[in-house]
Amino acid sequence: MIEYDHKKVEKKWQAYWEKNKTFQAVDFSDKEKFYCLVEFPYPSGDGLHVGHPRSYTALDILARKRRMEGFNVLFPMGFDSFGLPSENYAIKTGIHPNVITKENIDKYTKQLKSLGFSFDWDRVFSTTDPGYYKWTQWIFLKLYEKGLAYKQKIPINWCIDCKIGLANEEVVDGCCERCDGEVTKRLIEQWMLKITSYAEKLIQDLDDVQFLDKIKTQQVNWIGRSEGAEVKFSVDSVTKDILVFTTRPDTLFGATFMILSPEHELVSAITTKEQEAVVESYVKESAKKSDLERTELEMEKTGVFTGSYAINPVNNEKIPIWIADYVLISYGTGAIMAVPAHDTRDFNFAQKYGLKIQCINRPVQELAENEGILVEDVLAGKVCWPHEGQCINSSNDADLNINGLNVETAKTKTTQWLEEKGIGKEAINYKLRDWVFSRQRYWGEPIPLIHCHECGWVPVPEQDLPVLLPTVEKYEPTETGESPLAAILDWVNTSCPECGRDARRETDTMPNWAGSSWYFLRYIDPHNDSVFADGKKLGYWMPVDWYNGGMEHTTLHLLYSRFWNKFLYDCGLVPNSEPYLKRTSHGMVLGEGGEKMSKSRDNVINPDEVVERYGADVFRLYEMFIGPFDQAAAWDTKGIVGIDRFLRRLWILFTSSEKIAETHPEKETLRLLHQTIKKVSEDIEKLRLNTAVSQMMIFQNHLSDLNEVPEEVLQNYLILLSPFAPHFAEEINQLWGNQVTMTYKEWLRYDEKLASEEEVEIAVQVNGKLRGSIIIAKDSKEETVSEESRKIKNVNKHIENHTIIKTIYIKNRLINFVIR
RNA sequence: GCCGUGGUGGUGGAACUGGUAGACACGCUAGAUUUAGGAUCUAGUCUCCUCUGGAGGUGCAGGUUCGAGUCCUGUCCGCGGCACCA
Numbered sequence: 001m002i003e004y005d006h007k008k009v010e011k012k013w014q015a016y017w018e019k020n021k022t023f024q025a026v027d028f029s030d031k032e033k034f035y036c037l038v039e040f041p042y043p044s045g046d047g048l049h050v051g052h053p054r055s056y057t058a059l060d061i062l063a064r065k066r067r068m069e070g071f072n073v074l075f076p077m078g079f080d081s082f083g084l085p086s087e088n089y090a091i092k093t094g095i096h097p098n099v100i101t102k103e104n105i106d107k108y109t110k111q112l113k114s115l116g117f118s119f120d121w122d123r124v125f126s127t128t129d130p131g132y133y134k135w136t137q138w139i140f141l142k143l144y145e146k147g148l149a150y151k152q153k154i155p156i157n158w159c160i161d162c163k164i165g166l167a168n169e170e171v172v173d174g175c176c177e178r179c180d181g182e183v184t185k186r187l188i189e190q191w192m193l194k195i196t197s198y199a200e201k202l203i204q205d206l207d208d209v210q211f212l213d214k215i216k217t218q219q220v221n222w223i224g225r226s227e228g229a230e231v232k233f234s235v236d237s238v239t240k241d242i243l244v245f246t247t248r249p250d251t252l253f254g255a256t257f258m259i260l261s262p263e264h265e266l267v268s269a270i271t272t273k274e275q276e277a278v279v280e281s282y283v284k285e286s287a288k289k290s291d292l293e294r295t296e297l298e299m300e301k302t303g304v305f306t307g308s309y310a311i312n313p314v315n316n317e318k319i320p321i322w323i324a325d326y327v328l329i330s331y332g333t334g335a336i337m338a339v340p341a342h343d344t345r346d347f348n349f350a351q352k353y354g355l356k357i358q359c360i361n362r363p364v365q366e367l368a369e370n371e372g373i374l375v376e377d378v379l380a381g382k383v384c385w386p387h388e389g390q391c392i393n394s395s396n397d398a399d400l401n402i403n404g405l406n407v408e409t410a411k412t413k414t415t416q417w418l419e420e421k422g423i424g425k426e427a428i429n430y431k432l433r434d435w436v437f438s439r440q441r442y443w444g445e446p447i448p449l450i451h452c453h454e455c456g457w458v459p460v461p462e463q464d465l466p467v468l469l470p471t472v473e474k475y476e477p478t479e480t481g482e483s484p485l486a487a488i489l490d491w492v493n494t495s496c497p498e499c500g501r502d503a504r505r506e507t508d509t510m511p512n513w514a515g516s517s518w519y520f521l522r523y524i525d526p527h528n529d530s531v532f533a534d535g536k537k538l539g540y541w542m543p544v545d546w547y548n549g550g551m552e553h554t555t556l557h558l559l560y561s562r563f564w565n566k567f568l569y570d571c572g573l574v575p576n577s578e579p580y581l582k583r584t585s586h587g588m589v590l591g592e593g594g595e596k597m598s599k600s601r602d603n604v605i606n607p608d609e610v611v612e613r614y615g616a617d618v619f620r621l622y623e624m625f626i627g628p629f630d631q632a633a634a635w636d637t638k639g640i641v642g643i644d645r646f647l648r649r650l651w652i653l654f655t656s657s658e659k660i661a662e663t664h665p666e667k668e669t670l671r672l673l674h675q676t677i678k679k680v681s682e683d684i685e686k687l688r689l690n691t692a693v694s695q696m697m698i699f700q701n702h703l704s705d706l707n708e709v710p711e712e713v714l715q716n717y718l719i720l721l722s723p724f725a726p727h728f729a730e731e732i733n734q735l736w737g738n739q740v741t742m743t744y745k746e747w748l749r750y751d752e753k754l755a756s757e758e759e760v761e762i763a764v765q766v767n768g769k770l771r772g773s774i775i776i777a778k779d780s781k782e783e784t785v786s787e788e789s790r791k792i793k794n795v796n797k798h799i800e801n802h803t804i805i806k807t808i809y810i811k812n813r814l815i816n817f818v819i820r
Numbered sequence: 821g822c823c824g825u826g827g828u829g830g831u832g833g834a835a836c837u838g839g840u841a842g843a844c845a846c847g848c849u850a851g852a853u854u855u856a857g858g859a860u861c862u863a864g865u866c867u868c869c870u871c872u873g874g875a876g877g878u879g880c881a882g883g884u885u886c887g888a889g890u891c892c893u894g895u896c897c898g899c900g901g902c903a904c905c906a
Contacts, residue, residue: 039906041906042905042906044906080906083905083906084904084905084906085905085906156904157904165904166904167904167905168902168903168904168905169904169905169906170904170905171904214824214825215824217823217824218823218824218901221822221823221824222823222901222902222903224823291902291903293821330903432903433903435903436903436904438904439904440904441904511904512904512905512906513904513906516906550900550906551824551825551899551900551901552900552901552906553901553906554824554900554901555823555824555901555902555903556901556902556903556906557906559903587825587826587899587900588899588900590899594898594899596899625832625833625844625845626832626833627832627833628833630825631825631826631899632825632826632898632899632900633832633833634831634832636831636832636846638831638832638846638847639831639832639845639846639847640846641845641846641858642832642844642845642846643845645845645860646845690832690833690834690844691833691834691843691844693844693845694833694834694843694844694845695843695844697844697845698843698844701844761840762840763839763840764840765839765840765886765887767886767887768839768885768886768887769887770840773840793872794872794873797873805886806886807886808839808886808887810839813839813840814839814840814887816839816886816887817886818886818887
């Protein structure tokens with residue numbers, strides 16, 4: 001018998017596939033298309049993480065199955081190569097990010113190829129390729145042209161010592177990761193993308209796609225739509241009104257004070273002389289906190305009085321204006337009306353600072369009792385009642401009276417009144433915020449705009465794209481907080497494309513998210529230099545039929561890329577509003593202790609070592625066998641030997657020619673074959689690959705026990721195995737004398753009749769407790785089963801001397817005698 | 821804190837719409853084979869007991885049901901995301 005040499009065999013077939021372009025996707029083929037997409041990796045210096053192949057193997061199995069089912073499959077791969085780690089490495093070593101990125105991509109490519117994924121490598125690209133980011137810049141200019149890009153002052157994390165802006169990740173416990181110095185917020189003008197104008201569509205169109213429910217829910221919750229009203233409050237000391245968003249306009253009569261976020265534009269204008277000092281220091285303090293800390297419900301709320309008063313528009317009462325950092329500038333209008341009697345946060349705040357609490361909602365007696373609350377306490381403002389109630393104390397002299405109404409009707413009536421008086425209107429608010437698209441960093445796509453004193457912001461003309469990243473000496477941001485690009489004067493200084501006068505380039509670059517927001521479109525036409533992708537090709541391949549990625553990308557990346565695709569659709573440039581027909585997600589691969597893999601924990605598994613020792617097929621099978629695909633799984637070095645043994649037993653089974661015979665399979669073997677075809681086929685569609693592998697093991701255990709193995713059964717087995725262990729399958733196939741690849745062999749169908757059992761084991765229970773079991777023909781009648789099961793000694797023992805009140809019979813499953 | 825998700829033997833996990841909990845694999849125990857093995861094969865392996873039988877058992881506490889890992893209420897813990905990591 002020949003020994004299986006995984007190193008030789010795998011290399012051989014990888015070379016074969018590459019040479020023959022076995023996995024090439026054909027534009028406009030007559031076959032039905034299938035676009036199968038996995039998230040492309042960021043090529044980090046550490047090399048491929050064992051988590052990447054989890055997603056790639058699963059969809060590779062799917063892609064291979066689809067090819068065998070006769071589809072024209074597009075299964076591409078690329079690299080998301082702009083990003084902080086490469087830039088930080090450049091800062092540390094002075095090596096250009098281009099150099100290190102190229103090295104990393106080469107390493108990743110080699111690693112990915114060593115795993116035998118059926119990618120169409122002719123379509124590979126990186127987001128850092130000028131030929132690619134030319135079109136990222138072009139799409140940005142489209143957004144700009146359509147008014148979806150604008151500048152706004154946004155707070156960023158600012159390290160006072162390093163004088164640079166920091167990513168959230170670089171802020172550790174409120175301090176700079178590098179120098180441990182103090183981090184504060186600093187307002188910087190940033191380019192923003194109006195994703196909020198697509199909020200409604202981003203929710204609604206989820207109805208048309210097959211995303212896992214949990215993914216849809218995350219998207220919907222992230223967008224966070226809420227209906228309510230915008231209300232204007234006038235302020236005695238300034239001319240400008242304060243705009244407030246509330247989901248409970250019906251509680252206006254209970255608004256006894258108002259709170260502005262410390263970043264609110266009117267804070268300094270309305271602060272009185274006496275309060276100036278406290279307000280200023282409070283604003284400074286809260287700039288140091290993160291939003292997360294500020295909204296922590298457990299944390300004690302803090303705030304200071306501004307000295308000014310606003311007028312409650314429903315009752316003309318003077319209410320004090322405070323500032324407090326639990327009100328965020330990024331949500332709603334950055335200002336709230338506080339209704340302490342019916343909002344717990346406002347209630348705690350009012351109690352702490354001795355502010356008025358006015359009850360305007362009488363709790364329903366029963367509900368209050370359930371909560372252990374006395375109605376009179378709520379009425380007296382001693383206890384907060386944030387639930388449903390009946391309006392009281394809610395009328396004024398200006399024709400508004402909502403007393404006695406429930407919350408819903410009171411809301412509508414109040415909003416109508418506000419609209420009539422011109423002091424408010426119905427409004428929908430989203431938690432979703434516009435996308436901060438600027439980075440003061442080097443390693444990103446330059447934003448292709450030029451600022452001219454005469455013409456303002458002017459787009460770089462299309463023929464001048466891409467705006468290439470210039471070579472710089474230093475990668476640190478400048479001391480002013482601008483990107484390193486600002487220091488390259490001969491790059492920054494240019495002329496205005498419109499009037500020709502001296503002008504300055506935008507020095508901000510795009511966030512890492514930009515490149516990944518449209519890469520699935522570029523795979524369709526990766527080498528096109530005159531358009532981001534040919535319209536006809538897009539028409540053939542889009543939408544993506546199945547997109548798998550990490551659960552950690554189900555909010556941001558998914559939302560951003562859906563937004564860009566919808567925008568391009570509205571421009572008439574792509575054929576579908578939704579880019580992805582189906583989206584699934586996989587769980588992370590953790591270290592052996594069940595913790596995240598990291599160098600510091602010293603629990604990183606290097607895929608190269610696993611492939612070296614066991615081979616790619618074992619690695620692939622193990623990653624599928626490790627656990628349910630959508631859940632996190634801990635790596636287990638011991639567990640992999642089980643797969644190694646499985647494949648070795650298969651090798652023995654397939655190569656022991658003395659046992660293989662041209663006979664017809666026995667009934668049991670045939671049944672198991674059809675059960676296996678069924679299970680493996682269905683499990684692949686549901687990505688339940690762990691149980692698909694188990695089933696193949698069960699079948700292997702059976703076949704290995706036979707003295708005579710029918711050849712046709714083995715041939716079928718090999719077809720089922722081939723998407724999982726493609727190198728192994730090709731090798732056996734060739735040993736059997738076949739000269740062509742298995743890639744386009746026909747996938748199997750199962751016969752339901754042959755797959756079904758003739759006899760079943762039925763559990764016999766007495767009062768729900770298992771007392772025995774019988775084996776009986778499938779679909780037997782109740783009487784037969786009842787009769788047979790009562791013959792069991794142990795069952796009879798429990799039944800005799802009792803009356804059977806009820807018999808429950810579940811066909812082919814169990815019978816339960818309920819006795820007294 | 822908010823949104824999402826999960827908790828089953830010594831371990832990874834299986835269990836269709838409520839119907840025999842522990843498939844498959846690792847590990848462990850015993851045996852066979854081998855000069856040897858971290859190789860291979862065979863058998864056993866949820867716990868406890870008064871052991872041809874019985875009791876308990878799916879994070880914890882309750883509930884619904886003839887019957888609950890699965891449904892309901894409450895609670896604890898782990899994991900992912902929280903907008904400048906990708």
